[in-house]
Amino acid sequence: MERQSTYTATATIDEQGILTSWSEGARRLLGHEPSAVVGRPATALLAAEGAEAARRALAGRDRWNGSVALRHLDGRRLEVGLLAHRRTADDGVTDWLVVTAVATGPRAPEGWALEEWAFNQSPFVLSVFDTDRCLVRANRRMERALSLPEAVMRGLRLPHIAPGVGGEEADAKLREVLDSGEPQEVEARLAPELGRPVVLAPLKDAAGRVRAVCLAAHQRSEDAAAHQRMRLLSDAGTRIGTTADLGRTAQELAEVTVPRLADFAAVDLLDSPRIADEVSAEAATGPVVLRRAAVRAVADGDAPASGTEPGETTTYQADSPPAQCLASGRPVLYETTDPAVARWAALDPSADWLRAYGTHSLMVVPLLAQGNTLGVALFGRHQREEPFGPDDLRLAEELTGRAAAHIHKARGYARARTTTMALQRSLLPHTLPNQAALEIATRYLPAATRAGVGGDWFDVIPLSGARVALVVGDVVGHGLRATATMGRLRTAVRTLADVDLPADELLTHLDDLVLHLAQDEGSTDPAAETAGGIGTTCLYAVYDPVAGRCSIARAGHPPPAVVTPDGAVRFLDVPAGPPLGLGGLPFEAVDTELPEGSLLALYTDGLLEARDHDIDEALDKMFAALARPATTLDAVCDRVLTELLSHRPEDDIALLVARTRVLHADRVAAWELASDPTVVSTARRYADQQLTLWGLEDAAFVTELMVSELVTNAIRYGRPPIQLRLIHQDSTLTCEVFDSSSTTPHMRRARIFDEGGRGLLLVAQLAERWGTRHDRVGKTVWAEQSLSGG
Incomplete structure (x- = not known):
């Protein structure tokens, strides 16, 4: 009788994943000479990204077999069935022997x-x-x-x-x-x-x-069966629950049990976990709808379809074995000649697989975890002759219980992650504010880890005088705590920015806030890690389009990158400063000129910490992506993320890219004024003439009143020099008066016979918003009115 011709390919791999030997058969199979592969990572021979999956598959096991996609020297992709054994030498050194038999001729006839x-x-x-x-x-x-x-x-x-x-x-x-x-x-x-x-x-x-x-x-017979059960339980401990994905966990249960326990396995889950009494009442009174999470059957060239596929719904009638199992909450062992199973197989489409495979023995096991019913697992035998026994049922119950615990945990993790992401989305900016100083695009990518979503954030805050504040921050930790802390800090930054604090002073106040939060949390939970956001980093930048300058300070955050109009890329030299929450250490702001059309990139450290490249390589890629011309800033953001990320990030990433604009002299007018009450009428005349040049005669009356009150206050209560400035943006007109006094004006209630006290009240009524900002020397009182209203 003619037999099939084969040869054997072997290789050995050490515990670090490095190839240590390569047989002639392996060279014949993949075309690589031993000198070209020995000493290199075995994953270099894979035809697809699978290093992490391979590590998970081998973890805690002494033997593995399965199909792997390998890459031939000529580029071909080969699906190869491999058998791998873990070996430990007398000196304690452990490696893996990997073998495969390669057929080169026809298979022998099957015989009588x-x-x-x-x-x-x-x-x-x-x-x-x-x-x-x-x-x-x-x-x-x-x-x-x-x-x-x-x-x-x-x-x-x-x-x-x-x-x-x-x-x-x-x-x-x-x-x-x-x-x-x-x-x-x-x-x-x-x-x-x-x-x-x-x-x-x-x-x-x-x-x-x-x-x-x-x-x-x-x-x-006796101890062999017991050994098989113990070995199966041991393998299940390492193979079930390797990810936080409940569908993958269900599939791992099916893969562990087929073919070692059953010839067919299916896992059906309820859409949401329910307490046992609820499921019992539902299953006893009507059909139960579940969703298939996993299915697996013994491989056979003539095997029929398994019926319901993963992701599809399955409806079990009240008298069917799965519904009865859910109602009772206990595993059940059946022969398919049992009237209940025979009736179910004959009438219910969900039991088509029983007839298709010729199943003769069936186990139905509920998935139970912490008082909740998650679904049901079905196990059948059709190839091996012996039916399931009580020992098999106990083994299936234990394996299913392990899977149920991981599925319940995965569902809890998914709910927590969904809640955290919903909270984070509500706390991050939904839209970018209208402003004329910068063209802006942003991206936010949540982490793809079990730790959950982190506390990265960004913000764009319009300030007085056409200026805009840019903020990027990174709260230590993940989950609801980090997200809630991020919301607190973002609100605090907006509040501090609203009073026009310089960048370094704002970070100092934010540092104090983090310390207070840590003290409050520490008093209730002394063991809480990163309480109140200690270790949080933040970068705060204020861009002034009139002066074309940017003031930046950072608290332990990565420095911003800038691309000048000539294409040069560099980091801005901003002192790092300590992370927030350490207390007592100073922050330093740096002023830098940014030519019109400069590109400013702010980001969190997750962008540069991808696991598949080092920091220097990441910086080179980021600089190259930023320097390359693009039609839109959205394209710049997408290019940066594409260049730096080959997979979902392990840490959250916030990216903000801004292109500078400048308000030229045709949009800004300024006058130096003497500290003399008679100059008020002159200031009104300057303003009226400038509004005429801008074609804003309709705004002249309101502007003259504002100019009168603000200049009068500066002369009466401030100190020279005094400056009046008007800024015209697309839809707003800002009137600013500067004097060198640091005294902050306040509105007060004027009495009936008072001659003064109504100036700022009048300004507040006429302006969309008004306020005071302090410079290193002196202050500026400003009032902004809208040009789009009637």
């Missing part, structure tokens, strides 16, 4: 049905090895004894299937059988599930030539 039945249904463990000592057939007991499907073992030698002393001894005895034609016995144990001795018998043709060798052994 009677022979197939005898081979597959034998009460003994049976397998057949060819003259190259490679496995060509293995019956189902052999598959179960080694917990490996025949497809994985086919073409491999015993040392590759069962590494260790037993495999080496059996391979040596197998060679003796081929040479001598006499049976041999192996006393060493090939696997815990195999009894001893293992018998190796020659298979001869009519001429007496040895054409193959048959391996036969008893399966250790």
Whole structure:
């Protein structure tokens, strides 16, 4: 009988993921010479991003098998079935032996049905090895004894299937059988599930030539089954719940149980967890609707479809086994000849898989966690002859309970993350304010980690005199605490900015606030980490389009990058300052000129801390992305994120990009005034003439009243020099009066016979908004009126 021709490819990988050996078969399979791959990371041979998935799959395990996409030297993508064993040498050094058998010829015919039945249904463990000592057939007991499907073992030698002393001894005895034609016995144990001795018998043709060798052994029944259950539970501990995704957790439960416990598994979840009494009442009175989260069946070329696919809904009638299981909250074991199962299979489309697979044994297990019912898991057997037993039901209940705990936790995490993100979205700016000083674009990317959303934020705050404040901050930590602290700090920054504090003074007040918050939280929760936002970083910048200057201070935050109109990119040299909450240390503001058309980039440190590149590489990429010309600032933001991020970030990212504009002399007028009451009429005349030049005659009456009151107050209560300035933006007109006194004006209630006290009240009534800002020397009283109203 013609057999399938194969060769074996092997490699070894150390615990750091570095290839340490490369066989001739491996070179033949992928085309790489040993010198080109040994010493390099094994992940370099993967055809897709899968390093993290590979680490998760191997974590805590001694053996793994599955299909992996590899890249051939010529660029081809190859799907290869691999078997990997963890080996520990006498000196304690651990590595992985990775093997695969590669078919190069046609597979052998299946043979007569009677022979197939005898081979597959034998009460003994049976397998057949060819003259190259490679496995060509293995019956189902052999598959179960080694917990490996025949497809994985086919073409491999015993040392590759069962590494260790037993495999080496059996391979040596197998060679003796081929040479001598006499049976041999192996006393060493090939696997815990195999009894001893293992018998190796020659298979001869009519001429007496040895054409193959048959391996036969008893399966250790009592302790083998217990060992299999313990091994399955051990594997489940590392393979179930590797992510916070409930769909993935459900699929991991199905993958762990098929084929080692069942031939078919499906996990159906309620849309939201419910207490047992609610589910019991619903299942007892009517149909229950669940959503399929996972399904898996033993691979078979002629296998039918599994029915409901993940993501689709399934409706179980009240008298169906799944609904009854949900109502009782207890696992149930059925034979498919049971009237309840037979009726369900005959009438309910959700049971089509029972008929399609020819299932003869069924387990239905509820998913329960912390008093909540999450759904139901279905397990069926159709390939292996023995039905489920009580031990199988207890094992399925334990495995399902583990998965339910992780699913419940994942749902809680998802709810908390949704709540945190909703809170954060409500606290971040929904729209950017109208202002003429800067063209602005922003981006915010939440972290994709279990820790949850962080406290990064940005803000754009219009100030008096056509100026605009830009803020970017990063609160330490993740979750609701960080998000709530971010909301407090953003509100505080807006309040402090509204009184026109210089950048360094604003950060000093913000530092005091963080200290107070930490003290308040520390008194109620002494163990709270980063209480009140201690360690938070912040950058505050004020851009003045009249002067073309920007004042910047930062508290432990990354420096801003600037791109000048000539294309040069650099960091602004702003002293770092300490993070907020340390107290007592000064902040320093820096003033810098920004030519019109300069690009200013503010960001949080998550942008530069991606795990797949170092900080220098990230800076180079950011500078290159910022310097490249773009039609819009949105395109600049997208380009920066695309260049720096290859996956969802591990930390939140806030990015703010602004292009400077300048209000030229045709939009600003200023006059120096003498400290003499007679100059008030002159100031009114200057204002009236300027409004005529701007075509704003309709605003002249209100502006003259404001100018009169503000200049009069500066002469009466301030000190020279005195300056009047008018700023015309698209829809607003601002009147400012400067004097060198630091005394802040206040509105007061004028008595009936008082001659004064009504000036600022009049200004407040006429202006959209008004206020006072203090400079290093002196103050400016300003009033802003809208030009868009009637």
